[in-house]
Amino acid sequence: MDFGDTDEQRLLLDSIDRLMDRHLPPEEVRRRDAEADPPDHLLPLMAEMGLLGLAVPVDAGGAGAAWQTMACVQERLGYHATMAALLFNRVTCFGIMTLLASGSRAQRAAFLPRMLAGEGAFALALTEPGAGSDAGALAARAVPDGEGWRLTGRKVWISGAAAALRLVVAARSAKSARGGGGISLFLVPPDAEGVSMTRLDKIGNRCSLTYDIAFDGVRVGQDALLGPRDAGFACLKKTLFYGRTGLSATAVGTAQRAVDTAAAHACERVQFGQAIGRFQALAHRLAIMQTEVDQARLLVRQLAWAIDDGKDCTRLAAQAKWAATETLKRVTEEGMQIMASAGYAAEGDMQRYWRDARLYTFGEGSSEILLDLIASDMGLGRALPK
Numbered sequence: 380m381d382f383g384d385t386d387e388q389r390l391l392l393d394s395i396d397r398l399m400d401r402h403l404p405p406e407e408v409r410r411r412d413a414e415a416d417p418p419d420h421l422l423p424l425m426a427e428m429g430l431l432g433l434a435v436p437v438d439a440g441g442a443g444a445a446w447q448t449m450a451c452v453q454e455r456l457g458y459h460a461t462m463a464a465l466l467f468n469r470v471t472c473f474g475i476m477t478l479l480a481s482g483s484r485a486q487r488a489a490f491l492p493r494m495l496a497g498e499g500a501f502a503l504a505l506t507e508p509g510a511g512s513d514a515g516a517l518a519a520r521a522v523p524d525g526e527g528w529r530l531t532g533r534k535v536w537i538s539g540a541a542a543a544l545r546l547v548v549a550a551r552s553a554k555s556a557r558g559g560g561g562i563s564l565f566l567v568p569p570d571a572e573g574v575s576m577t578r579l580d581k582i583g584n585r586c587s588l589t590y591d592i593a594f595d596g597v598r599v600g601q602d603a604l605l606g607p608r609d610a611g612f613a614c615l616k617k618t619l620f621y622g623r624t625g626l627s628a629t630a631v632g633t634a635q636r637a638v639d640t641a642a643a644h645a646c647e648r649v650q651f652g653q654a655i656g657r658f659q660a661l662a663h664r665l666a667i668m669q670t671e672v673d674q675a676r677l678l679v680r681q682l683a684w685a686i687d688d689g690k691d692c693t694r695l696a697a698q699a700k701w702a703a704t705e706t707l708k709r710v711t712e713e714g715m716q717i718m719a720s721a722g723y724a725a726e727g728d729m730q731r732y733w734r735d736a737r738l739y740t741f742g743e744g745s746s747e748i749l750l751d752l753i754a755s756d757m758g759l760g761r762a763l764p765k
Contacts, residue, residue, distance in 0.1 A: 382447075382677065382680040382681070382684070384451060387448075388448055388451050391448070391451070391452065392451060392452070392455045394428060395430075395452060395455045395456065395459075396455070396459070398421075398424060398425075398428065399456070399459035399460065399463065402420065402421060402424060403418055403421060403459065403460050403463055405728065408459075408460045408462065408728075408731075409726070409728070409731075411462065411586050412462070412585050412586060412731055413585075415585040415586060415588065416586065417462065417466065417539075417542075417586045417587070417588060418460070418462055418463055418466060418586060419466070419542070421463055421466065421467075422466065422470065422497030422498070422499070423496070423497040423498075424497070425467060425497055426495060426496050426497030427497075429442055430452060430467065431467075431470055431471060431475070431494065431495050431497060432475075432495045433448060433449055433452065433471070434446060434448075434449050434471065434475075434476070434621075435475060435479070435491075435495065436479075439479065439487075439491065440491065440492070440495055441495070445683075445687045446621070446624065446683045446684075446686040446687050447680065447683040447684055447687055449471070449624070449625070449628075449683065450624055450628045450679055450680060450682075450683035451628075452467075453467065453468060453624070453625050453628035453629050453632070454628040454629070454631050454632035454635075454676070454679070455632060456629065456632065457628065457629035457630065457631065457632025457633045457636075458632035458633065458635055458636045459632075459636075461584070461629060461632075461633050461732075461735050462584070462586035462587065464625075464628075464629040464632065464633075465538075465584070465586075465587050465629065466500070466587075467625075468622070468625035468626065468629060469500040469501070469502070469538070469539055470494055470497075470499075470500040471621075471625070472618070472621040472622045472624070472625035473500070473501060473503060473547075473618065473621075473622055474490075474494050474500045474501035474544075475491065475494050475495070476618040476621045476622075477501065477547065477605070477614070477615075477617075477618050478490055478491050478494075479491075480614065480617040480618050481564070481605055481606035481614040481617060481618075482605060482606075483602070485602060486566065486602075486605065490544060490545070493544060494544070498544070499542065499543065499544040500539060500543060500544065501543055501544060501545050501546070501547050501566075502537055502538060502539040502540045502543035502545075502546050502547065502569075503537070503546075503547050503549075503615075504534040504537045504540065504546045504547060504548040504549065504567075504592060505517070505534070505549045505615075506534060506535055506536050506537070507519060507532065507533060507534055507535060508533060508535055512745050512747075512748050514549075514559065514612070515559040515562075515612075517532075517549060517550070517551060517562065518532055518551070519531065519532025519533070519534065519548070519549065519550040519551065519594065520532055520550055520551055520552075521550035521551065521552040521563055521565065524598060526600065526601055527598055527599055527600040527601050527603070528552075528565065528598070528599050528600075528601075528603070528604070529596050529597065529598050530548060530550050530565060530567065530573075530594045530596075530597040530598075530599065531594055531595065531596055531597070532550060532593075532594050533591070533592065533593050533594070534548070534591075534592045534594070535579075535591045535592075536579065536589055536591075537589065537590050537591075537592055538584075538587045538588065538589045538590075539587065539588065540569055540576060540588075540589075540590040540592055541569055541576055541578075541588065541590060542569075542588070543569050545566040545567060545568060545569075546566070546567040546568075546569055546574075546592070547564055547565070547566060547567075547605060548564065548565045548566075548567050548594070549562055549563075549564055549611050549612075549615075550562065550563060550565060550611075552608060552609055552611075553609050559612040560609065560612075561609045562609065562611040562612055563604060563605075563606075563608050563609055563610070563611045564604070564605040564606055564611040564614055564615070565599055565603045565604060565605060566599070566603045566605050567594075567597060567599055567603065571597050571598075571599070572597065572598070573594060573595040573596050573597035573598070574592065574593070574594060574595075574597055575592070575593045575595070576590040576591065576592050576593075577590060577591045577592075578590055578591075579591055581738075582734050582737075583731075583734030583735040583736075583737055583738055584734075584735050584738055619696065620682070620686055620692040620693075620696045621686070622743065623682070623696040623697075623699060623700045623743070623744070624679065624682050624683055624686065624696070624699070626700060626703075626704070626739065626743055627675070627678070627679045627682065627699040627700045627702075627703035627704070628679050628683075628703070630675070630703035630704050630706070630707040630736075630739055631672060631675050631676045631679055631703050631706075631707075633707055633732055633735065633736070634671075634672045634675065634703070634706050634707040634710050634711070634736075635672050635676075636728075636732065637668075637707070637710050637711050637714045637729065637732045637736075638665065638668045638669050638672055638710055638714070640714060640718075640728060640729055640732075641665060641668070641710075641713070641714040641717045641718060641722075641729070642656070642665050642669075644717065644718045644721060644722075645661055645662075645665060645717060648721075655717075661717060664713055664717065665717070668709075668710045668713055668714075671706045671709065671710065672706055672710065674702065674706070675699075675702045675703040675706040678695070678698055678699040678702050678703070679699045679703055681695060681699070682695045682696055682698075682699040693752065693756065694752065694753055694756040697744070697749040697750075697752040697753050697756075698749075698753055700743070700744060700749055701746050701749040701750065701753070703739075704736075704739035704740045704746065705740055705746060707732075707736045707739060708736045708737065708739070708740050711729065711732045711733040711736045712733065714729045714732065714733070715729055715730070715733050
């Protein structure tokens with residue numbers, strides 16, 4: 380098990396460095412964050428480089444690369460700009476992999492070429508006012524209507540919804556089902572009749588535009604059903620590992636950038652006649668930060684390796700996501716303390732890393748739920764008989 384970058388991966392990462400330096404340099408990242416302007420211009424460029432099709436099988440128009448390569452790419456994008464990595468992940472880990480795992484032949488033909496060309500992404504419409512960590516409590520309904528369905532309900536905190544090629548809407552399609560059963564997925568155009576959106580403001584991740592969405596009797600055809608009827612959660616679980624790898628690798632990349640930024644400041648900032656990085660308290664704090672990032676990176680690389688090896692990744696995906704996002708939260712908090720006013724300044728980058736990091740320990744699986752999953756896999760928690 381070798382987690383070092385190969386020569387081919389290093390060449391790919393060098394090309395990503397050039398892409399980001401030219402098309403999303405630090406000053407542009409700051410502008411876009413301030414104006415909540417998503418870097419959608421990167422998608423065609425990523426497509427031209429072949430990045431969007433890296434993990435897609437060759438016979439489906441992709442490069443057939445290992446998921447270990449994907450993890451390297453996601454980390455490097457996260458190092459340059461979290462907003463770029465999140466956009467990449469939404470196209471690849473969620474949109475493309477969901478199509479490959481659960482899409483019909485017609486759905487793959489309609490949307491896979493468009494995603495590979497960088498024309499857009501899917502947006503998962505799962506969370507509701509009463510269904511967050513308890514996703515099985517969702518109340519949105521899908522009722523058969525002739526040769527199609529009518530969807531009614533409300534979704535909140537849905538990122539990328541307005542510009543999505545399709546919303547992937549989870550709705551309860553079986554009247555008697557409870558919990559995670561009887562839920563189906565539907566591909567819904569964001570401009571369909573009966574869909575209304577209200578944009579939500581946030582303190583972080585401002586380039587991932589987020590919406591409150593109402594579905595008022597939205598009609599879709601039978602061909603909008605994604606995967607088997609009443610098996611929506613099973614479909615989502617097929618691609619859960621990919622999404623958690625992407626987010627975890629992104630968090631590691633951003634965490635490494637935060638450590639590097641804080642360390643550079645500690646080398647330059649002089650107090651009491653010497654660089655503050657010479658004081659043992661700060662030097663040790665930075666050493667611990669770097670060690671935590673390295674540990675999280677190893678878990679992410681192991682997860683990517685396990686995906687490539689076809690192993691059950693349930694526990695490892697939870698561990699990697701927990702470790703990477705908690706590490707990001709800790710090192711950005713420490714970075715703010717080390718940099719003090721320089722970190723708190725609006726024109727600096729540390730405050731953005733800090734604001735963005737706060738989402739990931741509860742978004743896409745809270746740390747508490749992840750620890751529950753890990754404990755259950757160990758035969759503890761709910762898995763332990765009373």
